Structure formats: structure tokens, C-alpha cells
Amino acid sequence: MAKDKKYRKKKLGSYPLASVVFSVTLALFVMGLFGLLIITTQNLTQLIQENIEVQVFLQKNLSENEVVKITKILSSKDYVNKKAGVPQLALITKEEAAETFIAETGEDFVEFLGDNPLRDVITVKISPDFQATENLAEIKKEIGFIRGVYEVTYIENLVHSINKNVKKISYVLIGFTVILLFTVVILINNTIKLALFSQRFLIRSMQLVGATSSFIRKPFLSRASMFGLTSGVLASALLWGLLQLVSSEVEGMMELLHLEQLLILGGSLLLVGLLVGFMSTFAAIKKYMKMSLDELY
Template identity: 30%
Template sequence: MAQFGKASSKRSKPSYIYSIVGVALVLFIMGILGWIFLNFKSMGNSFKEDIRISAYLKTENKDTINLIQQYLSAQPYAKNVEYINKDAAKNIWSKDGSSDDWAKILDHNPLPESIDFYAKADYVNKDSLDKIMTNIMAAYGNNIDELQYPRMLVNNLNERASRLGLIFLVVAVILIAIVIVSIDNTIRLAMFSNRFLIKTMQMVGATRGFIARPMNIRAVINGLISAGIAILLLFILIQWAEGQFPQLGTIRDTRLTIILFGGMILTGVGISLFSTNRSVIKYLKMSLDDLY
């Protein structure tokens, strides 16, 4: 009996190695998917927060301008609030198109002064921006000539983001299902080599809990090792990608990356434990003849 148990244990070791590597590779693919999703969202937010909103001023009273600027700075939707005088407006105009033509004809700067700001990503949609503009005009409409933002760009950006988000969601659901099934099959294959050991322990009177406990512990350890390997590979990939494309580093959210790593650990351990326990119960219910 002892020799049979030792032989079964020896046969199971390679299977555990293969299962650890297999689960690690599947978790690595899952991690890449999650990382792409995080970057997709961050890049979308970065594009949204680059949209400039301009409040063109009627007044030249510095106290009133300061009040409007302070009002906008205190709003939860605004960031990088800046007063643009005529000289600054001319410099901005010159970046987009030369101002030399009208500068030669006119002896004054016709560009209006403005207070410019950028809306936070959550507010960059038509309904929210229209509401923001209504509130600003209600508060300082007598001192503001016009509020402008690139409406067409905002509409196109949100439409494309919604479309790409839906496509990504469908792909993510399919890939997550593949990940779960792949890990489950890998663990069940590893447990297949232990089926005789499980049945032998049952035949000598061991309880289900006693049989399952060491295998569940092994499943947790294997899941942690697999997740550790996958996280290491993903970390190396992220570092390489950010070295090749520095802009990825600027939009990286460390907190979300840590959450992604934690999700990989929970997935690896959770599915390994679930599949191991399910396999133990399956082999306990089978007759000895069915194990062959």
C-alpha cells in the first residue's frame, strides 16, 4: 500500500509541474488582456482630458476675471484653469496657423481674452458639457461672450470609445471563458494521475475532508506559484512596452496595475482550488473499475 502511494506521488509530480506552467501561461494571457483594457481606458481618458474649453470674455475688469477663474477652479469638473490674455491668444493662434497676415494689416490684436480649462474625462460628453456651459453662463453670463469646445470631436470620440468598448467587452468575455476552461482542464489533467491515490485513501476509511485537505493546500500553493510566474512575465512585458513607448508610462495607473496583479492571484488560486476539489469529489464517487 505504501509503495503504491509512493508510486502515485512520483507519477503526480511531473503533472503538477506541467499544470503550474500551463496555468501560468493562461494567467499571463489573462494579464495581457487586463493590461490592454487598463491602457485602453487610460488612453481614452487622456484624449478626453486634452479637449480645451474656452470661455471668451466680454469684460476686461481684472477683479471680475479673477472671480470667474476662481469659480471655475473650484468646480469638480475643471482642471488646469488658465487665463489667456491677448498675447497668449496670439501665440496659441500662431501654433495652429500663422497670424502674420492679419498682423501686417491690423494695428491691434483682434483676438479676445478667455479663460480656458480642460474638463475631467467623466464630464467629456455632450450632455455633461452642455450642462456645464449652462451653469457657467447662468453664473457669469453678463461677463462671458461665448463658451466653445470642439463639439464634433467630443461626439466622435465618445461614439468610437463606446463602439470599441463594446467590441472589447465581447472579446474579453470570450477570452475569460477560455481562460477558465483552460485552467480547469489543466488542473483536472494533473489530478487524473492521483485518482488511484484518492480512491485508495477512501477505501482505507479516510474522510473526504482528510483526503481533500492536502490536495487543496497543494492547489493553493500551485495557484500562487502560477500567478507569481504570470505576474513576473507580465511585469517584464510592461517594462519593455513602456521602454518602447514612453507615453504608456505616463498614463499608467499603479493602483489599477496592482489590482490587476491581485486579480491574477485570486483567479489562479480560486480556479485551481475549485477544480481540485471538484476532481477529488468526482473520483471519490467513481467505482474502482471506472478509474481504469
């Protein structure tokens, strides 16, 4: 029994499981957390951009056919945001606007004035591709020339602020992504190198008895690949558990995340764990195989 235990400790490729998996899982988990931050930020930004709209106020006393015609003209424009091929615009009649105002304020201004001074308005959601300040200015000008349109408005300061902040956030996220990815790769690489350090004399012994390089590498690379995949699965499971916990406390959290994005993130963690583990192990084994006996000590 003691002999078998001793043999297993010195078996080729058998470096510590728990410490390596724990370290790699932790590194991938941190990477996954940042990935969730990026996904959530992007989806929130997209949601904000999809709700940027232009208000098209119509002239008074237009017939129903004229209003429908203006609506069709706007629906055909490329700058109108579309979901599942449906143009995102809505007609709010002056009667609906008055009812909403009265419900919110509790004051019946129509009865007080004896008339409804509001206008019919068409709200047009603009595609994110056309939300640059100069594009919106052109869109405002173009819609203003449509017959039956009284005025076109949008909150220019808000749009400018959103565009400016989106660029800043994108640059910051790209920078942090590069730094974090580099850090994770270095951490996993060093963890595997330390784990393989205890195997350096066994590698030399195998070389001395005539084992080929591929024969020596194979068990190490197989084990490293298994460790990487296991760590990726554990990191993905931890992220999913954390998401369930957060979503139970923060209402609407899961609405900012899509299943396909989470699957891609999980697959990315598996791939990073597998590739970095494999490549780090390959590089470490190659290094120890080339070292002299004095250098091994």
C-alpha cells in the same frame, strides 16, 4: 533508492508540477495581457476625456478685476474638472495668443494690422461626468449668460465622436473579458483534471483502507493552492518583464499605467490561480471518489 523513487511517484497528491504550472501560468499570463489592455484603454480614455475643454472668449476692454471675477465664477462650477481640488482652467490673454501664433507661423499679423484683433480666452476643462452632448449644450448656454463673456465654443463633433466610441469600446471590452475569463477557467480546470487523472486509482486505494474524504483531499488541495499561487507569481513577473521591455521601446507607455492598478492586476492573477486551482481540484477529487471501479478504468 528505487523503492523511494517509486514511493514518491505514488505519493498522495503528487501529480506533475512542471506541466501544470506551465499551463496555468500561460493561461494567467494571457489573462494578464488582456487586463493590461483594459487598464491602458481606460486610462487613455480618461486622459482624453480630461482634456475636453470649452473656450470662453471674453469681451474686449474688460478690467483685470472683471476677468478675475469671471474666472472665480467658473472655478466654482461643478462641471469644471478638478485635480487635487484645483479647478482645471487657464486664462490666455490676447497678447499670449498673439505671441503663440507669431511663433508658430512666423508672421507678425499685429504689426501688419496695427492692432491685435484677438480676445482674452479662458479654457475650461470639463469633468467627464458632464461630457454628454446635452450637458455640454447646457454648460455652453449657462456660461454665455455670465457678464463679460463674448462667446463660448467647443468642438461638438469631436465630443460626440468620443462619447460614442467610449461606449462601443466599453461594450467590446466587457464582452471579451467575460469570454476570456470563462476560457481561462475552463483551461485551468481541464489541466488540473488531466493531472489528477493519474491519481484516480491511488484515491480509490485510500478509500479502501478507510481514509476519510478530508484526509484524501487535503494533500491535493494544498498542492493545487501552491501551484495556483506559483503560477500567479510567474505570470505577474512575466507581465512586469514585458512591460519593462515595451516601455523601453514605446515612449510614455508607463504614464498610462498606475502602480496601484498593476498591483491590483497582479493580486487578481494570484487570486484567480488560487481559487480556480482549489475549486477545480476539489471538484475533480469529488468526482473520482464517487466513481465506480469500472468507471475509473
